[in-house]
Amino acid sequence: MKLTSIVLTDLTNEYYQALDTSRLPKIMEMLQYSINDGTLLGELLVDGYQSSPVISLSNVSHQITNIKLEENKIIADINVLDTPKGRILKDLINNKFNYNPVIRGLQSGHRLDEICTWDIQVKPNSNK
Numbered sequence: 001m002k003l004t005s006i007v008l009t010d011l012t013n014e015y016y017q018a019l020d021t022s023r024l025p026k027i028m029e030m031l032q033y034s035i036n037d038g039t040l041l042g043e044l045l046v047d048g049y050q051s052s053p054v055i056s057l058s059n060v061s062h063q064i065t066n067i068k069l070e071e072n073k074i075i076a077d078i079n080v081l082d083t084p085k086g087r088i089l090k091d092l093i094n095n096k097f098n099y100n101p102v103i104r105g106l107q108s109g110h111r112l113d114e115i116c117t118w119d120i121q122v123k124p125n126s127n128k
Contacts, residue, residue: 001080001090008067008101008118009074019112024069027115031067034117040064042078044085045102045121053106053116061085062120076101076118092122099123 011019034040044061066077080086080093093099102121106114 001093003062003078003080003093006076006078006101007073008064008076009103009115011072011074019115023113028067028069028074031064031115035064035067038063040067040117042101042104042117043119044089045119053104053114055117059085061089064118078120089120089122097122097124 011021031040040063041055041060042062042064043056043059060081060083062081063079064076065079068075080090089099099120099122101118103112104116104119105112106116
């Protein structure tokens with residue numbers, strides 16, 4: 001399953017204004033390097049957030065295959081993988097659960113210095 005043109009981060013959102021935008025070109029370059037290597041992976045989150053920069057292979061659900069900065073938004077294409085968590089993610093999306101990308105980064109104080117990846121958080125659809 002491919003998810004295309006997904007807004008990973010809206011930089012106009014108050015939360016992301018903590019991102020050091022002067023470092024954004026370098027951050028995007030590093031992320032693109034990981035994409036080119038095929039190693040920009042993310043985890044499925046059903047509850048909470050992941051604060052460690054280390055990806056747990058047992059939780060990997062997707063691979064980010066393309067990324068771009070467009071009008072203060074980081075947009076990407078995501079490939080849902082055929083892993084146990086990827087199959088769960090695919091089933092949840094097919095059953096109309098809401099999902100949203102969650103940034104995983106390194107912070108110093110209240111400033112977000114690095115973006116490691118994006119995990120996908122799934123929540124039940126309140127309209128079901």
